[in-house]
Amino acid sequence: MKNQKHITVLLHEAIKYLNIKKNGIYIDGTFGGGGHSLNILKHLGKQGKLYSFDQDPYAINIAKKIFDSRFHIIQDKFSNITMHAKNMNIYKKIDGILLDLGPSSMQLFNPQRGFSFRINGPLDMRMNPCHGTSAKQWINTSNQNTIAYILKTLGEEKYAKKIANKIVKIRNIKPINTTQELSAIIQNIVPYNKYKHPARRSFQAIRIFINQELYEIKTFLQQVLNILNSHGKIVIISFHSIEDRIIKKFMIQHSQNVNIPYNLPITENKINQLNIKKIKNIKRIFPSPQEMIQNPRSRSAILRTAQLIE
Known part of the structure; x- marks a missing residue:
């Protein structure tokens, strides 16, 4: 089990809904084993850019083996995305952001990382x-x-x-x-x-x-709409019902007009300001039965995707 191969969950669906532009700028907020990042690179042209994040030093070592001028790896939490986007001069220029939440197979099946309830190892669990x-x-x-x-x-x-x-x-x-x-x-x-x-x-x-995972996703969501390019895409894969509820609430909140009661003493101008929808809530995707058989870890996965309207 220690050497079990990492299988990227909902790989083709994530790439499909990112709808990658050849010369676009993309962020993979959770590099992990590199499955999503490598496939994003395959769809990018010569002028395209991919910036991948991971806080895990083991994942960073894998990423450093990718020799591609279009690829940049950043060792940090994705909740610090705004700071890095500004530092790299890609703030409001990002065409799509992908997050694959939860631990990677490398973490789960490495006994020394202490994530697994099946494999004995030191009790650690830190990303x-x-x-x-x-x-x-x-x-x-x-x-x-x-x-x-x-x-x-x-x-x-x-x-x-x-x-x-x-x-x-x-x-x-x-x-x-x-x-x-x-x-x-x-x-x-x-x-x-x-x-x-x-x-x-x-x-x-x-x-x-x-790992303060709920704080990380909430902090990220507070920033994401401000750093995307016009019509930028958001693709998030979650594995936990609480995480999915946070993501779902965010996407609904920013994709619907505010319900203002009739006869409320508020100006039409203010109503128009409140009723600016920021994103189009596109799709909720589940793994296919075949993927769930091939990769049991995918059973709890939910992919949610949205697009900036501006």
Whole structure:
């Protein structure tokens, strides 16, 4: 499992809805294993540009092996996109932005990264293992209520309180250091489900919290409409229902006119200002049955795409 090949989710659909211009400027906010970036490059002409982001040093090492004058790799979070767009003089010149959220297969199937509830390894879960608090540190120092809250809100785990209680009891005897130790605690509490591993929700919740993934996507969405070129495209692939709800809410909010009650004391001028739709909400795409068979990780994926109207 450690050497399992990375399979890019919804690859052809993402490229299709980016509708790549030969000499356009594009951003891949989550380079990962490079699947999307390499395919964007295939569709770009000689004057096209691709700027890819990733905070993971392992992904950066892969990206550095791409020798292409059209390609630039940036080691940072995609939430810092505005700063980099201004520094690279591509602010308001970007024709399309792609995000493929969640961990890559390289992270999930590398035991040393500590993401997997199936493979034993040090309990880490950081997208960038050089910065921040590891899952091990957090699990062994957070209070019981905090652990339960994170498992409940970010993992939608109904056994959150029982799991948190058991974690605290176990760590009072011996620190929880590995993914297998944490997974075993959860498996002893959550009933077995043939479709989902008992520890899936809890591991997902901890990973999202450790990497502040919801904050990252919200911060990105606050910036994206300001940095795109006229009629620029947004393509986002999410794997978690909470992330998808954030993206869906954003796209609906900016693709519909404001519903103003009749006889409200407001000027027509103000109504016109409020009723400026910023994006066209284009499509929601799910993986095909064939892709879900070939790549089980794609089962929870949802691709949402929109286009700037201006």
